[in-house]
Amino acid sequence: IRECHAKLLSGVRGESKSPGQYRKVPVFVGSLVPPPAHYVENLIADLEKFIHEDTAILPLIKTGLAHVQFETIHPFLDGNGRIGRLLLVLMLLDYGIINEPVLYPSFYFMKYRSEYYDRLEAVRTKSDYEGWIKFYLRGVRSSAEDIVKRAWAIDTLLVDCTRKIETEPLRSHANAYIVLEQLCHTPVLTINDVIELTGSAYNTAQKLVTSFVNLGILELDKDIQRTKTYTFRKYLDILEKEFTG
Structure with a gap:
């Protein structure tokens, strides 16, 4: 994830904000207060373990759960949204859901930006995973139909x-x-x-x-x-x- 972040921020907006390095300071994103910086590395390690381990969770559902977790950790000073969207596509490829990087639920997220952030926030404050997953799957379906x-x-x-x-x-x-x-x-x-x-x-x-x-x-x-x-x-x-x- 850090290697992807370093490459993604090379020569673009955010390149001065420690590309490839987890944040060392607190950040605030609207109403979201991500976990303290000293927890980030272990939280990302747990997330990577979840991504790669065999579970009974359907792969498509797993990608949605991993996305909300990554966005909540907010591990970098900048570029978290871009890496989160990239991570989604990489997971879809890794799980064999798609063979080429052509499915982009993030376009749906940006079109319905307000609901997207509301759904993420509802997971964090109300544990409303069902609401988030339903929204996420609508995004996947919309992207597939578009393709x-x-x-x-x-x-x-x-x-x-x-x-x-x-x-x-x-x-x-x-x-x-x-x-x-x-x-x-x-x-x-x-x-x-x-x-x-x-x-x-x-x-x-x-x-x-x-x-x-x-x-x-x-x-x-x-x-x-x-x-x-x-x-x-x-x-x-x-x-x-x-x-x-």
């Missing part, structure tokens, strides 16, 4: 783009498919990127990009003046769209 709908939308878009490419009289359809695949990883590119990606000459790469623009796959980003930059806008729209409530 499925987003994946279908992306698949539909790529099928449509592929059909358009097939009808275009290009010198190399193979290069077009290479660029289309790359756009799913980096949906913003320049002609020089296409040259590097395909090994094509400048004129050939330019014609390919122009074809993609004419087909409605790429759009010229008019906000970037220095170098002509193109975006896979329909793909970005899917990534930014809210699919679940």
Whole structure:
């Protein structure tokens, strides 16, 4: 956990607040008063033991319990929320609930931020674990539904783009498919990127990009003046769209 924290805070907000080190001083987070600093190391050790030991608790429930415990310990001066969200995904992967880091209940938590904090507080003050777990599972379900709908939308878009490419009289359809695949990883590119990606000459790469623009796959980003930059806008729209409530 400390190693993750050190990497996560490298070069970003919080890097001056002892990355990778448990806090040595008291902290106050709203109405939450986390345990004194001298308890942190042992509490985290207990949490890690709970995470890794075999229990009768269902793995998905276990991730929710571990999350509320970590947030209550609040072991670092900064970045606790980010590490807590990362820990959730790592646990889901470790327990075999997901095979890729694609499930993010934290988006649901942030959307319903007020209830999220109320549920955490209810665990601490009223031992309302049931209320928290039900909220947590709603977040997991919402995230799962979002993934499925987003994946279908992306698949539909790529099928449509592929059909358009097939009808275009290009010198190399193979290069077009290479660029289309790359756009799913980096949906913003320049002609020089296409040259590097395909090994094509400048004129050939330019014609390919122009074809993609004419087909409605790429759009010229008019906000970037220095170098002509193109975006896979329909793909970005899917990534930014809210699919679940």
